[in-house]
Amino acid sequence: MTGRSRTSLLSLCLVFAVAAAGPAWAEDTDPPGLGGPSSVRAELAEGDGLTDPQFRSRFLQANLPAWFGFKQTLKENANIDFKIDYLSLGQWSNADVGQGHAAGGIARVYGTWQAFESGGLTAKLEHRTAYTTVAPQFFGFDSGAQSITGTAFNDIQLALTNLFWTQRGPNRIWTVQAGQIDVTDFVDVYGLVSPYTAFQNLAFNTNPTINAPNPGLAIAGGVRLHENIYAIASIADANGNPAEPNFDVFKTGETFKSIEIGYMSSQDRIYFDNIHLTFWQSDGAEDGSRRDDWGVAGSASWFFDNRWMPFLRAGISQGEAALYKATVSAGLGYYTRQTDLFGIGLNWSDPGEAFPDDQYTAEVFYRLTVSPNLAITPSVQLIANPALNPGEDSLAIFGLRGRIAL
Template sequence: MSDGDGLTDPQFRSRFPQNLVPQWFALKDSLKASANIDFKIDYLSLGQWSNTDVGQGHAAGGMARIYGTWQAFEHGGLTAKLEHRTAYTSVAPQFFGFDSGAQSITGTAFNDIQLALTNLFWTQRAESGAWTVQVGQIDVTDFVDVYGLVSPYTAFQNLAFNTNPTINAPNQGLGIAGGVRLHQNLYAIASIADANGDPTQPNFDVFKDGETFKSFEIGYMSSQDRIYFDNIHLTVWQSDGADDGSRKDDWGVAGSASWFFDNRWMPFLRAGFSQGKAALYKKTVSAGLGLYTRETDLFGVGLNWSDPGDAFDKDQYTAEIFYRFTVSPNFAITPSVQFIANPALNPDQDGLALFGLRGRVAL
């Protein structure tokens, strides 16, 4: 194992694709310096295969994204993200777990919603950094029950190890969120967002129907600049039911503890409970470890227990192992293996194995 770590002493293997189109990256650097515009274009692809007794046995999909920020003022700026998500196969990876017989989202975010505006919000910060407010088209999973391995684009693929699967988080929509530093090591975050958010058709319907998702989180951090690395928090949330009866009122509590030791080791323990039927699970507990190397590779392993609800006879168990091979800051390949014991939607099969391969290239 190399000495050093991938946070303070990264050692990338290549400059791909910077070395192929240096003029493009020079243009981006110029825009950032002259107009405070910083953006990326990337493409991600995910393929998954399983030994299921039911369903298709394979799924694949991809997404193209353009996203960035315009720092209009010293303490205020605009963030935007436009995505196009598509399935290559009849089943999108996000729904491959269900198709294979498990009550599980095995390919988080890799769906088939096509063109979507997932972010368009203004951020305002205090000069001292004591508070931050965001308002506009927001994604609550960017700040609700977040920890250092939450991203399905760079870390785990199963929702059991992303945003807590007992939280009935809405899709991206109109909302407002704010965070405040209560003390050097204490913070609080609160949000209210459209419970019927639809990034494919952004709208202001929340002012008409009044159906919202609310969250409040209080947490402990080692310092403000490491809030996503060294973090222990408790989150409570509530989601309104739909007037048409398609969704009932739901609420729950989630807790998370993760710490980044030596900028290399990140153990985590996460749990959640929900009261209602809208969330994926009623109860869940996850534990695992992320290990970063000097080459910015990331090895991850996670174990999860979940109670999928009263309609199912058995608890479901999930394990995931992945290795993100980082070629350059803009190119990575991630093979993974998931195993699901007692797949809730196919009780005739004792266990389900899924193999995955994810790639990402950014410009």
């Protein structure tokens, strides 16, 4: 067995140890959730960030009784809950390089089957496509910035991003997931992490100093260590490819590992009132396409009066694989009308030794709920000292995102 394989085996054992190390006391509560605002369970829930649940329910019952009646019947009789949505993003820049515009869309169908009280299946199938030569995910690079300005809006076409089993332990103290997993659903998340309902720039999504892999084969475990303290650990295929799911990790032994320790006000607000530290390590690729990397990220956010969510996030990486060597982000989310969301974020990043200057990013957005099934989000991103175009002092990227969900 190689050293890398031994490391992966030890990490796998650690995941099971974290999941099994339940405390002596027990409550009949939900276990620490291996998911954040962009996870399937969160997006299925009423009040998933698209609209107010009471307003949504009244509108749907009055206007789409057949479709939502069918969904309710399926949920009550077969324990199957699902949703279909479509997202579209257009972006335009004032840069003197690149295409000047980018657009793309994501069609998704996702859901859960609660097979038993203690376990069930989660699945998500997506089709991501670019309408233009450059996909929004890479539009920042095309415009001269070391920045992902349209997170998730790429051109990978058909992709299986979730297909995993969730098992909860006795008294619902711990939970384990295994299968095709997107680790960005739970690694270093907070209430405004979702690129589908909140910020679009990676600086304010999953920490850009974390070299998180694409969805692939993984196992993760979470446990409540105390009423307000939780731990989550994971090990995933570092070469995950949702467009071509495979079991190659058992041959390569190249994995991504993470451990998170956090404080929460209560289990049902685990990613709203949350302070945590995340430690991670990613193996390099044997073909040299990716270097070994590791780092630490910290996050603090709190949801005051169910309206205001200030946040402070930071991270460092010690390799050359992640987007940034170091980063600090701060900002605020403000919920208006119980349906709309205003967000502002400021970020400083060190893009690495290859670049002479630090890069600064600001993003402002407003998510407007047009109806319970439709949200439109205009945004502006301002990037100072764009690292890939040092001849420019700054650039602006204007965006418009739409989402319809059924």
